[in-house]
Amino acid sequence: MTLLLPVFAAFQSQSGQEGGFWFPVQASNHADRYDWVFFYILIVCGIFLLGITVSATWFLFKYHRSRAPEPEPSPSHSTALEIVWSVIPAIFLAYMFWLGFVGFMEQRTPPADAYEIHATARKWSWSFTYPNGAESDELHVPLGVPVKMIMSSQDVIHALFIPAFRVKQDIVPGRYSDLWFTPIMEGEFELYCAEYCGKDHSTMQTSVFVEPEGVFNAWVEEAADFISKLPPAEAGERVFKMKGCAACHSIDGSVVTGPSFKGQFGTTRKLADGSSVTMDENYIRKSILEPNAQVVAGFDPVMTNFQGQINDDQLRVLIEYIKSVKE
Amino acid sequence: MMEVNTQSPTSSQADDHGHSKHLAHHFDDVHQQFDTGKFGMWMFLLTEVMFFAGLFVLYAVYRSNHPEAWQFAAQFLDTKWGAINTVVLLVSSFTVAWAVRNAQLGETRKMLINLVITLLCAGGFMVIKYIEYSHKVHVGLVFPQLEHSLFNPNITAEASAKLAAYEQGEVFHQIEALSAAERNWVGKFFSIYFCLTGLHGFHVLAGMVVLSWLILRGMRGDFGPDNFNAIDFGALYWHIVDLVWIFLFPLLYLIN
């Protein structure tokens, strides 16, 4: 197999730092092995496909009716041949299975001392919680440290997918799922939701920041207690982003999935059931904790329930922020 | 080439003047027609078995996840009614098999009597099912998202009070004593109970339609020793409906 490695390299022309024709950069411990197995299968399949195509094309040329007006007699079965072309592929297949099995077990077995980050998925945003209680809507991970993501969903099935890390795992409501990786390259990478989850599935994406341990530690410290350090409305803006509110609520008056917050505080809102209500602190609180009880007219009752997902401090500053969004 | 046709004397003439008026044009003879029909019927029964199999899988998975909750839940089913229904269906299977025999022997009167008994048994089964269902509905052992379900996590106070009052609240208090998670598991039992028995009940209803049709045709004098295909296939269907119940009864009622 090692003889074939130069050929793999040709396929992955700019492997490592820049990504190549087939794959994005190799930014986690899984990527190198993953790409290697991909190219192994590519070469095996390539050889078979080439063989089939070349012989079919050659036969088509040689035995075209213009050159071969009548078929020549030849046998129409050979058990030996059938066995040969069943057994030879079978050997390659068995090795493929083995490679996949070994890699899979590696991906499914996180090291015991991995740094644990909880991910919460909801329609249509992410939030990540770190061991010290810090929360963010973008994923920050330390370079060179094994990270285990423990994931849960608040509504439907989502899937966390980081192409540069070659990891993916479905997040099924009602249970935890996990995946792990060791980031090996500094930088910003894409994180997608890969399981269809409704209207804004394709915008349910965020970034992964891989930072040297020192930078990461400083960030996670700061992120844990920003509420006590910042003015309420400013802290509220961070909560607004962190909890993914922006996926459905704009602050510039445009209507997305839910109503915009711009200049709405204190106004009277017409509800879907015909009644109306004043948008005050209590209405905001209720709309976050029991979102579908009082839905504004013209909108579908689709908001995710944040009961148990948001604490009192966060709620307080978030309300302050919404109050502050005016003209 | 003519020797090909000599094997089945009716083949080339079947179109124009077949020997039996019951022979469809595309068959060579009545034996082929009967064999084909029977084979098709068996294939249909395989489909039916797989149709129920999906639900049996759900049963097996949820039961093995929480066996104790399911044993607890099964006690709320009425074994007495279940047992009576089992006997009713067994009798009906017997009479329908007898009716086939009658048809083969040309005993039209006996055949009709047996078919009518079968139909009555089927009706009796549905009546008993109705009694069981309506009791479950009254005490709140229904789908968790229905308003008056004991398993509804957002049950209204009004519905709750009504359920508590029914039959001195016997069922109500037993379910109330469970934790929320346990209630979910017990609720699964009743969800699957209703799905399985509901689907089976639907098949009984379909069977009743088939039986009525057979009775009407029997009264018209359609069946006899040379034409009993329809009644044979109808009986096969009825046996499978019976057989499914033979599995349902112990799985739902008896394991507790």
Add this chain to the structure above:
Amino acid sequence: MYDKSQGVNYLNCERGFWSWFGTLDHKRLGLMYMWSVMGAMLVGGLFAMAMRLELFAPGEQYVNAEQFNQLFTLHGAIMVFLVIIPGVPAGLGNFALPLMLGAKDVAFPKLNRFSYHLWVIGALFFVGVLVTTGLDTGWTFYAPYSTLHSQTAVVWATFGAFVLGFSSIFTGINFIATIHKMRPPGMTWFKVPLFCWGLYATAIMQILATPVLGITLLLVGVERMLGVGIFNPDLGGDPVLFQHLFWFYSHPAVYIMVLPPLGIISELIATYSRKHIYGYRFIAMSSVAIALVSFIVWGHHMFTSGQSPLTSIVFSAITFFVAIPSAIKVFNWVATLYKGSIVLKAPMIYALSVIWLFGIGGMTGLWLTTLEQDIHLHDTYFVVAHFHFVMVGTAIFAMLGGMHHWWPKMFGRMYPEKLAQISSTLTFVGFNLTFLPQFVAGTQGMPRRYFDYAPRFEIYNQISSVGAAFIGISMFMTLWYLLWAIKKGKPAPANPWGAVTLDWQMPPIPDPHNFKDAPVVGDPYDMDLFVWSEDEGGYVPRNPVPGNPYQALPRSAIEEGTSSA
């Protein structure tokens, strides 16, 4: 010389709407299926075109995210349930199976008609979906999105799919009974043509797998209407169970869709090479083997779903077994070409295309069943490209090849060969242009069902959209000249291709009851039995059966005759 005056045949024996809609004739039912399926395919195809147009550039162009989700859902649901699953078995299969087998009709003509009517009812449910709130669950109906969250007409769609499922089941029952019980004397199991073997294998899956989909979708409908809670995680239900039940059907469904088309390819390659099919028994048995293995591989759709690693490992291992019988088919097709006399008529272009397309479609499946590889590739465009190579590149291409092949037998008219060669080549080029780049988009990490995408995926999507335009143009062209050919095409001889299966040993347009006498059965791939006749413009039997100019005396009968004489 044949009698070319068009006497009574199945097309002109009766007239009027009810003579078609209420017919019991498998040939007429086959044609009606074909037209209906083509109608559904037009709708599903237009949805695909709209999607490709939208995806030409990132961001919002012509439709918004909600409409886009509806487009891919309905494209998938229509193409799977209304087009590909009934397309070959119920359409071409209905027309050809009894003819190839030498039977006067399918085993249960009334059930056959009922199947078609169920198809129409199922299609009406989908029309209901289209004119009301649409459908946005993806054709997979994954819970809990479908059961609790979607605001669209999920109940209509699940009931529609349920009804279509029974249409498919009844077709399966009909075909399996036909093949078992309706074969004429002399048609032993190993003289059954390979298309019929494909239909047989498919019938097994239709009977055993489809009811499980039926009950699963019924539960989704009941869940939405009554709240049973079986798949609802808030009530202790398990959404992953839905996936298990769904794929228990929907994986075999893939083989329901491809095995009969692969059977057609075997017919086409043998016929247009004028060569006995290579490895007949292995091809026949490979279909049955794939059908049986198909029941125990469904878990490979769920490697990242959170099922236990052990489960995934077992499913991965079993799935590799599907590769062997698939490879056997391809190798045998190539071997059939050897020392033949190949003529590149349009059906043969389709057949040779399938060798390439099915090769790629099958081989890319190997990545997806290699456990580790699937983690990165699952739910990306790699998967989208893979299953389009199988379901379009194989199933639809073979269906088109089959339609061209049987068009003369269906309507007694030839399609315009040159146009057909151009459009089949165009379709092949367009298809590769559309779906090859999607493999790379997938490995680069573009998730499927994405309305909007990162700019670095733009190039793949642009090539893809251009390719889709090619497919669209060639499909309209095909539809147009096929329709033209029915009225204006050159009258067809009884056997324009020199095929030996029994469907070509009859008048240009079949009689209403197919065969007056039980046909004489020989080796279905003994190409020597027919020779080209310039007078007829087609092939004629080398030794006709006495009293029947269309039928060739099989080799065994000739040898018997000479030895006794």
